[in-house]
Amino acid sequence: xxxxxxxxxxxYKIFMDxxxxxxxxxxxxxxxxxxxxxxxxxxxxxxxxxxxxxxNLFCDDINKAMPQALAVExxxxxxxxxDDIMDDAPLRHGQxxxxxxxxxxxAILAGDTMYALAYRFxxxxxxxxxxxxxxxxxxxxxxxxxxxxxxxxxxxKSLVDKTDYMLMIKYKTAVLFGASMRIGAILGxxxxxxxxxxxxxxxxxxxxxQLKDDLLDVYGEQQKFGKQTGLDILESKKTFLYISALERxxxxxKEKLMFVYRKNNPNPEEKVKDTKAIFDSLDIESYTEQIxxxxxxxxxxxxxxxxxxxERKAGLEDLANRLIYRSK
Amino acid sequence: xxxxxxxxxxxYKIFMDxxxxxxxxxxxxxxxxxxxxxxxxxxxxxxxxxxxxxxNLFCDDINKAMPQALAVExxxxxxxxxDDIMDDAPLRHGQxxxxxxxxxxxAILAGDTMYALAYRFxxxxxxxxxxxxxxxxxxxxxxxxxxxxxxxxxxxKSLVDKTDYMLMIKYKTAVLFGASMRIGAILGxxxxxxxxxxxxxxxxxxxxxQLKDDLLDVYGEQQKFGKQTGLDILESKKTFLYISALERxxxxxKEKLMFVYRKNNPNPEEKVKDTKAIFDSLDIESYTEQIxxxxxxxxxxxxxxxxxxxERKAGLEDLANRLIYRSK
Numbered sequence: 200x201x202x203x204x205x206x207x208x209x210x211y212k213i214f215m216d217x218x219x220x221x222x223x224x225x226x227x228x229x230x231x232x233x234x235x236x237x238x239x240x241x242x243x244x245x246x247x248x249x250x251x252x253x254x255n256l257f258c259d260d261i262n263k264a265m266p267q268a269l270a271v272e273x274x275x276x277x278x279x280x281x282d283d284i285m286d287d288a289p290l291r292h293g294q295x296x297x298x299x300x301x302x303x304x305x306a307i308l309a310g311d312t313m314y315a316l317a318y319r320f321x322x323x324x325x326x327x328x329x330x331x332x333x334x335x336x337x338x339x340x341x342x343x344x345x346x347x348x349x350x351x352x353x354x355x356k357s358l359v360d361k362t363d364y365m366l367m368i369k370y371k372t373a374v375l376f377g378a379s380m381r382i383g384a385i386l387g388x389x390x391x392x393x394x395x396x397x398x399x400x401x402x403x404x405x406x407x408x409q410l411k412d413d414l415l416d417v418y419g420e421q422q423k424f425g426k427q428t429g430l431d432i433l434e435s436k437k438t439f440l441y442i443s444a445l446e447r448x449x450x451x452x453k454e455k456l457m458f459v460y461r462k463n464n465p466n467p468e469e470k471v472k473d474t475k476a477i478f479d480s481l482d483i484e485s486y487t488e489q490i491x492x493x494x495x496x497x498x499x500x501x502x503x504x505x506x507x508x509x510e511r512k513a514g515l516e517d518l519a520n521r522l523i524y525r526s527k
Numbered sequence: 528x529x530x531x532x533x534x535x536x537x538x539y540k541i542f543m544d545x546x547x548x549x550x551x552x553x554x555x556x557x558x559x560x561x562x563x564x565x566x567x568x569x570x571x572x573x574x575x576x577x578x579x580x581x582x583n584l585f586c587d588d589i590n591k592a593m594p595q596a597l598a599v600e601x602x603x604x605x606x607x608x609x610d611d612i613m614d615d616a617p618l619r620h621g622q623x624x625x626x627x628x629x630x631x632x633x634a635i636l637a638g639d640t641m642y643a644l645a646y647r648f649x650x651x652x653x654x655x656x657x658x659x660x661x662x663x664x665x666x667x668x669x670x671x672x673x674x675x676x677x678x679x680x681x682x683x684k685s686l687v688d689k690t691d692y693m694l695m696i697k698y699k700t701a702v703l704f705g706a707s708m709r710i711g712a713i714l715g716x717x718x719x720x721x722x723x724x725x726x727x728x729x730x731x732x733x734x735x736x737q738l739k740d741d742l743l744d745v746y747g748e749q750q751k752f753g754k755q756t757g758l759d760i761l762e763s764k765k766t767f768l769y770i771s772a773l774e775r776x777x778x779x780x781k782e783k784l785m786f787v788y789r790k791n792n793p794n795p796e797e798k799v800k801d802t803k804a805i806f807d808s809l810d811i812e813s814y815t816e817q818i819x820x821x822x823x824x825x826x827x828x829x830x831x832x833x834x835x836x837x838e839r840k841a842g843l844e845d846l847a848n849r850l851i852y853r854s855k
Contacts, residue, residue: 225673226673227673227676227677227680229676229679229680230672230673230676281635281636281639284632284635285632285635285636303631304612304613304679305676305679307609307612307613307635308609308613308672308675308676308679310639311609311638311639311642311668311672312669312672312673314639314642315665315668315669315672316669318646318661318665318668319665319669322658322661322662322665326654326655326657326658327654329654329657329658330650330654330657333646333650333661334650337643337646337647337650340639340643340646341640341643341644341647344558344636344639344640344643345553345554345555345558345640347636348555348557348558348636349555351557351632351633351636352555352557
């Protein structure tokens with residue numbers, strides 16, 4: 200029987216109830232405080248909800264996928280805590296990052312602990328599904344590390360190839376969306392073909408999501424976005440926007456952009472303003488929106504091929520579209 | 528059939544061959560370089576060899592336990608890399624620590640990556656054993672994090688209770704020895720009772736091992752030990768020796784020791800010398816050796832009860848005894 204299709208809002212509520220009733224307040228309390236702090240932040244919970252929605256395509260009992268929904272959220276939060284240390288980020292979801300509120304050492308250890316907690320949840324499933332669930336989960340964790348290293352490597356390169364950039368965001372961000380969908384589908388008893396299609400749906404949505412993040416850093420409203428805008432520019436990050444701008448610019452503009460974007464630019468306000476002006480002159484905002492839209496369309500094509508009736512897929516379709524129009 | 532008992536030396540060689548032929552040199556190379564560097568350091572490989580020996584008590588085919596032997600070694604190395612950052616340790620096995628040779632960010636990420644690799648190996652076993660192997664592995668990883676936090680907490684306490692200290696080293700160090708033995712026994716098809724006995728063997732050996740480490744920090748020879756001696760004293764660490772000295776000292780000596788051991792003692796050489804002199808006056812070296820010996824005896828009693836003929840247990844017995852007499 201397969202009759203109930205949960206909306207995003209319902210799943211969000213169900214997931215948050217489940218997340219917040221977990222007993223993370225164990226001893227030593229110094230270790231669990233930053234974990235509880237991180238969990239209580241106002242994240243979008245996209246990944247766990249993708250897991251639950253993916254399961255729900257095939258099965259009414261979404262609780263089957265709840266431990267793994269918790270696992271992907273914890274894995275994601277673990278990577279955020281460690282990435283924020285490496286990126287020296289002061290804010291996350293509009294609040295102080297863990298290493299800023301406490302210190303780097305505690306942020307390292309709290310991250311490690313969340314990682315172990317994530318596996319504890321990930322392994323709670325039917326025995327026959329355990330190897331494939333864990334393999335998916337583990338491969339994704341490894342790729343997230345590799346993606347983060349690629350991102351760090353870009354810092355020391357003056358020119359980054361767009362193919363390399365796309366591979367980096369795939370590993371760093373997109374594969375966890377793919378894995379979230381994949382794990383949900385496996386737990387919902389989907390067939391191999393549908394599992395692969397939904398993984399592809401997730402991977403493409405993940406790409407769109409990250410590109411939208413790059414876009415919001417420049418064109419978002421700071422209050423809604425929850426992070427300081429222009430931060431990527433200030434840190435001279437090789438984002439999709441910057442790489443695309445270099446690609447599209449003529450020789451003079453390219454030289455000007457590279458000069459403005461340089462790390463030791465002494466005037467941060469002008470750096471952001473001048474960069475934006477060059478981006479605007481090259482139509483980078485609408486170009487990036489187009490690429491995002493392409494990824495979303497690709498993901499929707501995959502979803503369309505999944506052997507489930509159209510009404511059940513409406514929630515995922517809606518969520519995919521919302522990601523393009525989001526302001527945070 | 529159960530006929531071949533491998534010696535420590537043979538298992539060391541077999542394990543090292545296996546470890547070194549693993550393909551860790553993947554992309555991005557910046558991420559895998561510190562992993563390979565860490566793996567190639569001259570560790571004692573006690574934990575994986577305990578896993579193999581434990582398996583070998585019940586089964587000739589030690590290859591059954593090889594992936595998990597690799598997993599416990601990688602898990603151990605991951606904790607070392609991250610602990611060394613938190614402890615600001617310059618040396619490990621006589622070589623620069625990862626964050627000193629490269630930087631903290633890379634040490635964080637390389638540690639995370641080793642952790643994921645550890646799970647990849649841990650999950651390579653018969654399906655029916657997978658849940659219990661993973662639970663053992665995961666619980667241990669979590670306890671190692673909790674133990675590290677307890678250790679950090681002690682830094683800000685002027686007096687540490689010995690019971691709290693023993694719990695800290697149990698979590699931070701001993702449980703991984705216990706888990707290494709437990710996992711090996713499970714993979715060797717031991718019965719429940721023997722699995723538990725060997726876990727206890729490992730836990731007690733782990734306690735002895737950590738206390739010996741505390742002892743060697745003060746009374747070891749720097750070259751053999753591979754770490755700078757006196758480092759715990761210089762950092763005012765609440766070690767077993769320090770806590771025991773405070774317990775055994777009269778009021779005047781206690782006050783003197785606390786004064787000498789204070790964090791802002793401006794004279795490091797005198798700090799080490801004076802602390803040692805107080806330790807000597809209180810017979811701390813032989814007292815600690817006695818406690819170590821108690822733990823080793825307790826572990827041997829557990830081993831004695833394991834339902835395997837005596838000859839097969841000789842290797843573990845020998846290794847346990849060697850841990851008391853080690854100089855590094």
